Amino acid sequence: MGRLVPAVTRALDILELFLDGDGTLSAPDIVRKLQLPRTTVHELVTTLAARSYIAPVPGQPGRYRLGVRPYQLGSRYAEQLDLAAEGQQVARSVAETCDETVHVAILEGTDVIYIAKVDSTHAVRMVSAAGRRLPAHCTSVGKMLLAALPEQELTARIPDDAELTAMTPNSITDPAVLREALAEIRRRGIAVENRESNPDVSCVAAPVRDRTGQVVAALSISVPMIRWSEERRAELEQLAAKGAVELSERLGHRSAV
Structure with a gap:
């Protein structure tokens, strides 16, 4: 079995955080919960947002919620x-x-x-x-x-x-x-x-x-x-x-x- 890729693991850890609470998070929230460097979190959040895995919360600057891509993947999984x-x-x-x-x-x-x-x-x-x-x-x-x-x-x-x-x-x-x-x-x-x-x-x-x-x-x-x-x-x-x-x-x- 191949080794785990740290960057991918961290990105998935971020996505799974959205399963708890009210489903919204800020970058500081992620830093605190995962104990990751701020720069790393910023880069991962920017990448996830660019790929529609997370999206900004309207009217709440700096906060994110799950984007459309996880829903699309979940729907495809459910179909199978x-x-x-x-x-x-x-x-x-x-x-x-x-x-x-x-x-x-x-x-x-x-x-x-x-x-x-x-x-x-x-x-x-x-x-x-x-x-x-x-x-x-x-x-x-x-x-x-x-x-x-x-x-x-x-x-x-x-x-x-x-x-x-x-x-x-x-x-x-x-x-x-x-x-x-x-x-x-x-x-x-x-x-x-x-x-x-x-x-x-x-x-x-x-x-x-x-x-x-x-x-x-x-x-x-x-x-x-x-x-x-x-x-x-x-x-x-x-x-x-x-x-x-x-x-x-x-x-x-x-x-x-």
Whole structure:
């Protein structure tokens, strides 16, 4: 591997400073934060501004903000992202940590479609496949995705008089009860499925966001009841949330600090 170029490293360090605070900086700010010589900072700032990586802030002499070029590069990066491929990689990492089945799913109408799946190595595991479609209200990923919908859109998809299919005796079939469950999911940021799509399996799920902050998918961990407990559930909730954050970051989302 070749050596790092100091000037390029310093220029990138400057650009990354704009990710914090109000997104504007002066040359003295940069000098103080990076402990670089004033002359070096002046030269780097002049170069970055000339290439549209940063731009002067109107009405604030001497202050800069990100220019149009980082946006253009970010947009091109976003165009090349493949949710299914990125989801498969993150699901594999999560599955290696917990040795349970991990899914990534998206919402289509009132159903979820699994777009990525990694199995556990246990003999007893969930039988499923990428591409499978299930009623959203019966799954942790589906409830997570429904909870992220604006109220008007949720009502359009699942009216108050909707007839919800039951996949198991534990499935939610009353829209009012479903709305109560979704409200709790919004509060906690985690969805739990208690044998609602499979009588022998429980799941937890967390939201996956794109670079705009919109929930575009959900990541779940599914566990046979023989390995399920409240302690295990708490562990898996944290792991699912961590995996969802990682996938969100791969899609360009920047988590709040």
